[in-house]
Amino acid sequence: MSLSQSEIASGLSTILGHDAVITDAQKMDAYLKEPRKRFHAPAAAVVTPPDVPALQALLRWANENRVGIIPQGGNTGLVGAQVPLLGSEVIVSLARFDRIRAIDTAAGVMTAESGVILENAHKAAEAQGAMFPLWLASQGSARIGGVLSSNAGGVNVLAYGNARELTMGVEAVLADGRLYQGLNALKKDNTGYDLKDLLVGAEGTLGIITAATLKIFPLPEDHETALVNVTSPDAALTLFQLMRQRLGGRLNAFELIPQIGLEFQLRHGMLDADPTASPSPWYALIEVTRMAGTEPGALQSALENAFERELITDATLAESLAERTRMWTFREQMSECQSKEGASIKHDVSVPIAAVPALIAEGSAAAARIAPGIRPVPFGHMGDGNIHFNFSQPAGSDPKAFMAQYDEAVHEVIYETVLKLGGSVSAEHGIGQLKVDLLKQVKDPVALDMMRAIKTALDPNGILNPGKMLG
Amino acid sequence: MSLSQSEIASGLSTILGHDAVITDAQKMDAYLKEPRKRFHAPAAAVVTPPDVPALQALLRWANENRVGIIPQGGNTGLVGAQVPLLGSEVIVSLARFDRIRAIDTAAGVMTAESGVILENAHKAAEAQGAMFPLWLASQGSARIGGVLSSNAGGVNVLAYGNARELTMGVEAVLADGRLYQGLNALKKDNTGYDLKDLLVGAEGTLGIITAATLKIFPLPEDHETALVNVTSPDAALTLFQLMRQRLGGRLNAFELIPQIGLEFQLRHGMLDADPTASPSPWYALIEVTRMAGTEPGALQSALENAFERELITDATLAESLAERTRMWTFREQMSECQSKEGASIKHDVSVPIAAVPALIAEGSAAAARIAPGIRPVPFGHMGDGNIHFNFSQPAGSDPKAFMAQYDEAVHEVIYETVLKLGGSVSAEHGIGQLKVDLLKQVKDPVALDMMRAIKTALDPNGILNPGKMLG
Structure with missing residues (x-):
C-alpha cells in the first residue's frame, strides 16, 4: 500500500x-x-x-x-x-554533500563527496599541483555522484580512462539505509568482488554514492595541441594508430570533427577566428601531455612523420594558450552549433576503434536513404571508438515535421549499424529512462537477467531509482 | 542429497x-x-x-x-x-580452451580463450607487432582464465593496470549453464551494470570465464631501465613522485628492493654479476617505455635531476639487453632467494602509496619485537603501494620451530599495521581458501553482505568454487 x-x-x-x-x-x-x-x-x-x-x-x-x-x-x-x-x-x-574530505598528492588521491561540482574538484586538485583528468562540457554544474553513477567519459578517456577507471573506492548508502564503506585509496586490492565498479555506472539503482576516492595525477608542464587535416575517417584511423605508436601514454586526446561543424560554427559567429590550417573534409584534434623536464616537440615530430607518410594534408599547432583554447572551443561547441541549424537526431554510440570509418560511412548512407538531404554531423572521441553520431535536419526544412517523420527510423538504422559492428548503443550517457526499451532489445538476455538478479539482491523492494535502466 | x-x-x-x-x-x-x-x-x-x-x-x-x-x-x-x-x-x-580467437592491432584487442597460457598470449600479440602488458613470474604456466579470475597484477600495473583494467569483456558460463556473452571490444559501453568487472576477480565463484577480449598496445621501440640507490623507503617515495611528475604515463615500473635481497642472491650464486652500481640499503628498479621516433634519454635526464636534488646516491642504467635482463632477474628472484635462506613468513599487502615507508618501518619493528633476529625482506611494486612484505627466519635457526612459533603472530601484527594504514590484506593474490577467515575479520561487514547477496543471486545452489572467498 x-x-x-x-x-x-x-x-x-x-x-x-x-x-x-x-x-x-x-x-x-x-x-x-x-x-x-x-x-x-x-x-x-x-x-x-x-x-x-x-x-x-x-x-x-x-x-x-x-x-x-x-x-x-x-x-x-x-x-x-x-x-x-x-x-x-x-x-x-546530494547538493549539500559538497566537501572535499581529503586530498593527498603524494598518495595520488582525493576524497570528494558526491555533491562536489566537477569543476570544484578540478580546482581543489590544481590548488595542490595535481589534476583530476575528467573534463566534460557540463563540468560547471555536474556533480561527482552523477559523474560516477553515469560512468561519465569526456575528452581525456584515452589517457586516463572514464569515471570508473578514475575511481579507487566509493562510500554509498544502500537501499536499506546501511552504509557501504569502500573508500579505499589502493591501486591494488583483491579482497572480494568488485563492488566499487558495480556501484559506479549503476545510475543510482543499487545504492546512493555519498563520497569517492578519486585518482589525481601530477599536473603536466604543458600540452601540445594540434588541429590536423585528414581526408577521411579512414585516414584519421591510420593517423591515430601512428600517434599511439609514437606517443604511447602521452597521447591524451584524439577527437574527430567533420567540416560541416566548422561551417555551422563560422556561420553562427561562434568562433572568433577559424582554428584550422585550411579547409578539409575532416579534422583531428590531437593533444599530447608534456611532463616537466621533457623537451617540447613530440607532437610536431610525430605529425611531420605523418605528413611524410601522406596521412595528413595540413596541420596547425597551437602556439599559445589562446590558440589551444580556440581549438577546444571548436570541439566543445559541436553539440551546441547543431541546435542553431534546426532539429537534430542524436546517437551516443561506440564501436571497436577500427570500425569507426565503417560506422560513419554506413550510418550516413543509411540515414540518407531514409531522409534525403539529412546532414550527418558525426564527431567525438575517435580514440575511444565513441562517436556522437548526430544528424542535422535538411537546411530549411521544418524541425517538427523532420523529427516526427524521421527520428525513430534514423535511430533504428543507426543502432542496427552499431550492433552489426559490435558496438554499444550507449557509450557515455547511459540508459536512464530514455533507453530502457532499447536496452531490452539489444542487450544479451543473460546479461539482463544477471543485472535483474543483482538489482533484486541489493534492492529487494525496488526503491532505488525505480524503473530506470532495467524498466 | x-x-x-x-x-x-x-x-x-x-x-x-x-x-x-x-x-x-x-x-x-x-x-x-x-x-x-x-x-x-x-x-x-x-x-x-x-x-x-x-x-x-x-x-x-x-x-x-x-x-x-x-x-x-x-x-x-x-x-x-x-x-x-x-x-x-x-x-x-580449462586447458583445452587454448585458442586465440582473434587479434586486431588496429582495434587494440585480442580475443583469447581462458585456457591460453599467458606467455602464449604475449607471443601472439608480439607476432602482430603489439603487446599484452601483463607480466608475472608464473607466466609460463598461468592461464588467462586464472589471471583474470584472480585479477592478477604484476610488474607493469603502474602504466597499464591490472588484469581487470586490461580486460574489455568476458564470455562466461554461469552456474546454471547459461552463457554470458560479454565479449565486446569497446572502450566505452554504458549499457548497464559492470558485469565484466564482477566476473573478473571473482575467483570462479560467480561464473567460469571461457574467453576474454584483452587490450593490446603498440610495441614500444625500446625500454630504459635503471637500478637506483636510495637510502630509505622515504627517499624512494619522493623519487617515485618526481619520476611520475617527469615521466607521466611513460613510467611503467617502479619496484623497491632491499639490500638483503642482493646479499641472498649473491650468496646463493643466483646472479652472474652484481647488477647494482654500489652497495645501498635500498634499490629502486625503474623502467620507462620509449615509443618509436622519440629521443632516448628520458630516464637518464630524470635521474640526473633526482641526483641534483640528492634523492638518489648512485645509479646504473642498463646499457644492453643483458644488463636489463639481469636487473629484472634480480627483481624476479626476490621470492625464490628467500627459500634458500630457510623459512619465510609472507604477506601480499597494499597501502596507499604514501604510506609505504610507514608500513615498512612499523611492520619491521613490530615483527622484530615478536621474533628477535627475524629478517625483513619487503620488496615489490612500490608504484602501486603493493609490498610483498616477507620475513626470513633468523640466520641458522630451525625453520619448523620458527614457523610454529611466529607465523601466526607475525601475520597478526602485519595485517594490523596494514589495516591501520588503510591498506588491503590481499593486494594481488586474492582470498581463495587461505584468507577466508581473515576476510571475515577485516572486511566491511556491509561489503561482505553485498558479496553474499550477489553470490546467492547468481549461484543460488552454491556450486561454483564452494567455500572459496566467502566461506
Whole structure:
C-alpha cells in the first residue's frame, strides 16, 4: 500500500526537518527540468539531506514504506536517470554533500563527496599541483555522484580512462539505509568482488554514492595541441594508430570533427577566428601531455612523420594558450552549433576503434536513404571508438515535421549499424529512462537477467531509482 | 542429497565422454598440487571439457545435482582458489580452451580463450607487432582464465593496470549453464551494470570465464631501465613522485628492493654479476617505455635531476639487453632467494602509496619485537603501494620451530599495521581458501553482505568454487 503525497511529505519532514523538504511546485522546477526537456513526470518531493546519517535515515524510511528514491547531482544527465519516471518518487539532491574530505598528492588521491561540482574538484586538485583528468562540457554544474553513477567519459578517456577507471573506492548508502564503506585509496586490492565498479555506472539503482576516492595525477608542464587535416575517417584511423605508436601514454586526446561543424560554427559567429590550417573534409584534434623536464616537440615530430607518410594534408599547432583554447572551443561547441541549424537526431554510440570509418560511412548512407538531404554531423572521441553520431535536419526544412517523420527510423538504422559492428548503443550517457526499451532489445538476455538478479539482491523492494535502466 | 563419487564419475562420463574425465589419483595429482603445497583436499574428479557447449552441459548437470565445481587454469594461484576445499568437488581444467580467437592491432584487442597460457598470449600479440602488458613470474604456466579470475597484477600495473583494467569483456558460463556473452571490444559501453568487472576477480565463484577480449598496445621501440640507490623507503617515495611528475604515463615500473635481497642472491650464486652500481640499503628498479621516433634519454635526464636534488646516491642504467635482463632477474628472484635462506613468513599487502615507508618501518619493528633476529625482506611494486612484505627466519635457526612459533603472530601484527594504514590484506593474490577467515575479520561487514547477496543471486545452489572467498 503506497503512501499518499501528504503522508510522504510529512514523513520526510519528520526525518529531515522542514528545511530539507521541498514540495512547492515552483521550487521543485529546477530539479525536474533536465537538459533535453524530454521528461516531464512530477516528483512527490525534493529533499536535500545534510549528511550521511540523514540520508541513511531517509532510505530506511523509504525502504520500509516503499517510496521510490531518485538520487540527483547536478541534473545534467542526458537520458533522464536523475528525474522522475512514475511521478511519485522523491528526488534526493546530494547538493549539500559538497566537501572535499581529503586530498593527498603524494598518495595520488582525493576524497570528494558526491555533491562536489566537477569543476570544484578540478580546482581543489590544481590548488595542490595535481589534476583530476575528467573534463566534460557540463563540468560547471555536474556533480561527482552523477559523474560516477553515469560512468561519465569526456575528452581525456584515452589517457586516463572514464569515471570508473578514475575511481579507487566509493562510500554509498544502500537501499536499506546501511552504509557501504569502500573508500579505499589502493591501486591494488583483491579482497572480494568488485563492488566499487558495480556501484559506479549503476545510475543510482543499487545504492546512493555519498563520497569517492578519486585518482589525481601530477599536473603536466604543458600540452601540445594540434588541429590536423585528414581526408577521411579512414585516414584519421591510420593517423591515430601512428600517434599511439609514437606517443604511447602521452597521447591524451584524439577527437574527430567533420567540416560541416566548422561551417555551422563560422556561420553562427561562434568562433572568433577559424582554428584550422585550411579547409578539409575532416579534422583531428590531437593533444599530447608534456611532463616537466621533457623537451617540447613530440607532437610536431610525430605529425611531420605523418605528413611524410601522406596521412595528413595540413596541420596547425597551437602556439599559445589562446590558440589551444580556440581549438577546444571548436570541439566543445559541436553539440551546441547543431541546435542553431534546426532539429537534430542524436546517437551516443561506440564501436571497436577500427570500425569507426565503417560506422560513419554506413550510418550516413543509411540515414540518407531514409531522409534525403539529412546532414550527418558525426564527431567525438575517435580514440575511444565513441562517436556522437548526430544528424542535422535538411537546411530549411521544418524541425517538427523532420523529427516526427524521421527520428525513430534514423535511430533504428543507426543502432542496427552499431550492433552489426559490435558496438554499444550507449557509450557515455547511459540508459536512464530514455533507453530502457532499447536496452531490452539489444542487450544479451543473460546479461539482463544477471543485472535483474543483482538489482533484486541489493534492492529487494525496488526503491532505488525505480524503473530506470532495467524498466 | 549428494551424489556418491561413483555417481559423479559416471555422470561426468555421460556428459563429457570418458576421455575428458580423470579419476585416477596419480593422474589427478598435477591438478591438486599447488605451488605452496598448503592445501591437500582430494577431488571427486578432474575434467577437461573440450569446448563451451560441453562446459555448459557440465554446469547444468552440476547445478541440478549440487556438485561443486572448481575452475582451474594453470594451477599457479597462491591462495588455494583453484584446488579443492571440501574434497568432493570436481576440478574443471580449462586447458583445452587454448585458442586465440582473434587479434586486431588496429582495434587494440585480442580475443583469447581462458585456457591460453599467458606467455602464449604475449607471443601472439608480439607476432602482430603489439603487446599484452601483463607480466608475472608464473607466466609460463598461468592461464588467462586464472589471471583474470584472480585479477592478477604484476610488474607493469603502474602504466597499464591490472588484469581487470586490461580486460574489455568476458564470455562466461554461469552456474546454471547459461552463457554470458560479454565479449565486446569497446572502450566505452554504458549499457548497464559492470558485469565484466564482477566476473573478473571473482575467483570462479560467480561464473567460469571461457574467453576474454584483452587490450593490446603498440610495441614500444625500446625500454630504459635503471637500478637506483636510495637510502630509505622515504627517499624512494619522493623519487617515485618526481619520476611520475617527469615521466607521466611513460613510467611503467617502479619496484623497491632491499639490500638483503642482493646479499641472498649473491650468496646463493643466483646472479652472474652484481647488477647494482654500489652497495645501498635500498634499490629502486625503474623502467620507462620509449615509443618509436622519440629521443632516448628520458630516464637518464630524470635521474640526473633526482641526483641534483640528492634523492638518489648512485645509479646504473642498463646499457644492453643483458644488463636489463639481469636487473629484472634480480627483481624476479626476490621470492625464490628467500627459500634458500630457510623459512619465510609472507604477506601480499597494499597501502596507499604514501604510506609505504610507514608500513615498512612499523611492520619491521613490530615483527622484530615478536621474533628477535627475524629478517625483513619487503620488496615489490612500490608504484602501486603493493609490498610483498616477507620475513626470513633468523640466520641458522630451525625453520619448523620458527614457523610454529611466529607465523601466526607475525601475520597478526602485519595485517594490523596494514589495516591501520588503510591498506588491503590481499593486494594481488586474492582470498581463495587461505584468507577466508581473515576476510571475515577485516572486511566491511556491509561489503561482505553485498558479496553474499550477489553470490546467492547468481549461484543460488552454491556450486561454483564452494567455500572459496566467502566461506
